[in-house]
Amino acid sequence: MNELNLFITNISDFVWNSILIFLLIGTGIFYTIKLKLVQIKKFKEGFLRVVKGANLNGEKVEKDGMSSFQSLATAVAAQVGTGNLAGAATAITAGGPGAIFWMWLSAFFGMATVYAEAVLGQIYKKKIDGELIGGPAFYISEGLGNNKFSSILAAAFSVLCILALSFMGNAVQSNSIAAAFSNEFPISPIFVGIIIAVISGFIFFGGTKRIASFTEKVVPIMAGLYVITSLIIILVNISHVLPAFKMIIVGAFNPSAVVGGAMGITIKQAVRYGVARGLFSNEAGMGSTPHAHAVAKVKNPSDQGAVAIITVFIDTFVVLTCTALVILINVNLTENSASGIALTQLAFKSTLGSFGGLFIAICLFFFALSTIIGWYYFGLSNIKYLFGHKAINIYTIIVIIFILLGSYAKVDLVWNLSDLFNGLMAFPNLIALLVLYKLVK
Template sequence: MEALLNFFSAMSSLVWGPPMLILLLGTGVYLTIRLKGITLSKIPYAISLIFKEDNESEGDVSAFEALATALSSTIGTGNIAGVATAIAVGGPGAALWMWIAAIVGTATKFAEGVLAVKYRVKNEDGEMAGGPMYYIQEGLGQKWKPLSIFFAACGVMVAWLGIGATVQANSMADALQANFGISPIVTGVVMAALVGMVVLGGIKRIAKVASKIVPLMSAIYILGTLYIILTNIVELPAAISLIVKSAFSGQSAIGGFAGAGVMLAIRKGISRGIFSNEAGLGSAPIAHAAAKTNNPVRQGLIAMLGTFIDTIIICSLTTLTIIMTGVWNSGETGAALTTKAFNVGMPGPGGLVIGIGIIFFAFSTALGWCYYGEKCIEYLLGHKAIKPYKFIYILCVLLGATVKLELIWAISDVVNGLMALPNLVALLGLSGIVISLTKEYFNNTATNGKDQAEHIA
């Protein structure tokens, strides 16, 4: 086990090295510039689109349900455990790099949503299927199909051994054992049964469950963090100052004040941010491809809200809670660090809020990632492979509850990075299509009742 952990840790350092960070940030910066910043200026307009039904268009779920499904796989352990790990290992400065990655990541997520709807297809059951494997093959051309196959294969691995089944089951098992003394084996059995009941019903059942769980638990978690931040509001200026200063000094909690260097803060901030919001990973467009819509740009605008909600709002609140309660350098890491912050900031119910939050977030994330992996396996092996895939997924949930956490995180980092590579290549190669469609949309659409044409070069 130790040898495996060392191997995947070394692979993680290689995959998430400077080339990957430059590619991720560079893609987001490039798209943000090409789009003239509309992924930031049009956030209010994008929010208004969520509540506009488009039942006459083709698709399997509403725009809101598609966003909820995408958020179900991003708002999870990455917001609670992943952010805490980034701060503990990379220092408070990791938060600044996480924010920077998220700001440009809205453009990345927008492009993913646009291309997902543009190149989606109908499968033999009449359901929509889309995502990077389709826009790589159809957009870049058949000669790029090996890249589509590589992405889909990585997607299945992430679902089984990465963000999907194992990480979520492990996080839920830890939370239930710490807060209620429930055995991880019991957690694994129950979670596997509940996941199975939902995912065997397909995207419509997943979307309906996600659209109930995600808003409720997000609201509870946000209210909890806001309570702690407001009751410690005098610490806010110092917390912001610490984040900014340590972003360039490499100050970390683990390893003392000498830290592990600025590069570690950057790497942890970006990698954990991507783990949380999945911008550039290529997962969210699989969900957005199922939306009822007649325009790719419309869904792209809704898709980009996922990064804003996940990282700019929820991850930021987690970061401030940990730093403002003064526990960031306590020696704890992961969910234990966030739990400690809640216990300090909200004595009594604080730990329970985190425990329940992890349970529901982990469950919803497991649902969303099962669907992503399903579409990837369908692309690789056809419709007949979906049921066997789902049964293996449920088995991974069961096993994940009892596997060593450090190994799971190391595996997750590696497969996440490998999955991002083909998607980023496609986003850059098809950026001209995204710009063209966006220009056409804003030149012909009245925004909020007014003619606000956007001219994008």
């Protein structure tokens, strides 16, 4: 099993670090140029649409889709997850503070990519059994000519998406929640898993209506509380904020000047981990969030494209940046060996005491739960694309089983497989994005 895990890890590292990062960033740069800085031009419009449409108890979801804000909330539910709590910490540990700069840069270009994804999702959405759905499978198969090649490519995307997100991805999300609570409380992981499975099942079996209702309420509250608490810590330590930003900027181009030569961090590592973790967190170009943006009820596809830009901004420039600043303000990286979620907990405990650990455990619960709901919905769209509505109940039961198993099992192999399939599913999506750029423009 260890040999298989190592084999999968090596393939995943090759896909992500040698090919996918350059392709994702390249696509973002390509769309930034072709759409003439659309992420800047459309930012104000997207922001105003989000503010105007914000509603914790929005309109009832019908078969003709969700409101624009409900679609945004569902997309953000998937984007804002454990990656925002642990991803920033992992990037800082492996690539130094400068990795955050490269996260910002990749997110900037990713905002152009996600605009294109949302626009194409809107253009190629369709009704199956009377219900509106959409996503990359539709614009891959139809946009690339509705031929045998495009059909195979779309089917491959759907299968990889279901495996990467709904099954394996949700297993590791469940595991993250169970581990966090087991560390803070004397609770068995399987007991936590049962609670997660029951809550998730209740939302799943309520269909798209209950999913939209959950995300539009939980996501704004969850993200808001986390950001407010982070800002309080930052304000309490306001004198350390400018030095933290200096560490990020200097570390992006001269890591040894920030963390010291003993840690051996190079510019290449700062770029690699910053870009990889940033893209993994905001999912721009991965083909996941277009499932939510496709079903938004808007007058013009570009309307939802503008809203999609804001999702990447919220994920990376707001939530993930808050985590990074709290860590850099509170933790001496050269004297501490903690990493991942443990580093984030340590940073919050430095200012908030023992409450900091409890707060992160609670945040992780809601962040990961929202990701489970979002990823289930993305997989559901692909189940409908492949099999129609007849397979929904079987699919839902399998997802719940993976949530239960994931809470208790050792998931290194599952996580690595999820990473690999997550990367592989981006390729069909990126091919369609690059081919269909004239339509987006």
